[in-house]
Amino acid sequence: MKKIILILLTTYSVYAGGVFSMGSKNVGITAGTDNSFGNTYTVLGANVSYFIVDNLSIGASYQAFLGADPTINEVTVPVTYHIPLEGMSYRPYLGAFYNQTFIDKPYKDSNIYGGRLGVSLQTSLNSFMSFGWVQEFVSSDKNREKKGYPEVSAGFSF
Numbered sequence: 548m549k550k551i552i553l554i555l556l557t558t559y560s561v562y563a564g565g566v567f568s569m570g571s572k573n574v575g576i577t578a579g580t581d582n583s584f585g586n587t588y589t590v591l592g593a594n595v596s597y598f599i600v601d602n603l604s605i606g607a608s609y610q611a612f613l614g615a616d617p618t619i620n621e622v623t624v625p626v627t628y629h630i631p632l633e634g635m636s637y638r639p640y641l642g643a644f645y646n647q648t649f650i651d652k653p654y655k656d657s658n659i660y661g662g663r664l665g666v667s668l669q670t671s672l673n674s675f676m677s678f679g680w681v682q683e684f685v686s687s688d689k690n691r692e693k694k695g696y697p698e699v700s701a702g703f704s705f
Contacts, residue, residue, distance in 0.1 A: 566675055567629045567638065567667075571598040575700075577610060584654075586615035594623075602629045602638075617651035621659075629667060637668045640679065658686045663698065676701045 565571075577592035591613060596606025604627050612619035627642035646659035665679015682695045 565672075566669060567598060567602045567604075567631075569598050569601050571604075573597070573604065573606065577608070581612060583612065583619065584615075584617060588612035588619065589614045592621075596625070596627070602631055603627070617654050619651075620649045622647050622649075625663075627663070637666050639666050640664065640677065646683075659683050660686075665698070674701070 573594070573596040575594045577590065577594065579590045581588045581590050589612075590610055592608055592610030594606060594608035596604040598604045604625075606625050606627075608621075608623045608625070610621045610623075612621075623644055623646040625642055625644040627640055629638040629640045632638060640663070642663040644661055644663070646661075648657045648659060650656055661681060661683040663679050663681045665677055667675045667677040669675045677698070677700045679698050680695060681698050683693060685692045685694070
């Protein structure tokens with residue numbers, strides 16, 4: 548599968564400690580396109596995450612690939628750490644994830660694991676934007692491949 552563009556819009560609900568503080572919650576939506584199996588798909592999804600301690604979140608997401616055959620669905624479990632920098636309006640982040648991709652027969656499901664890194668810029672007390680790179684490693688019965696792509700997200704607190 549080759550990702551063309553993926554736009555992520557995320558809404559955050561946080562406590563007084565800030566956007567990356569323990570207890571902060573994330574509920575978001577994903578919309579974009581992807582090219583796979585010679586087809587262009589519309590990708591729609593939802594994600595949730597929770598900061599289990601300051602700067603460290605765990606989550607889950609679901610994405611459906613619509614508009615072509617075969618049918619593709621993905622479930623992902625990400626872990627992300629935002630590196631705190633005293634007095635700075637930006638925070639580098641590192642993350643890892645596991646993804647299970649379910650594909651209609653005759654194709655085989657695949658396991659994807661990988662990492663992400665980038666920087667989050669806090670744009671106000673309750674919002675930020677993130678820019679980064681995702682590196683995936685795909686594993687199926689007979690095929691192993693890797694690919695990378697940029698990611699962009701925005702977070703809003705309320």
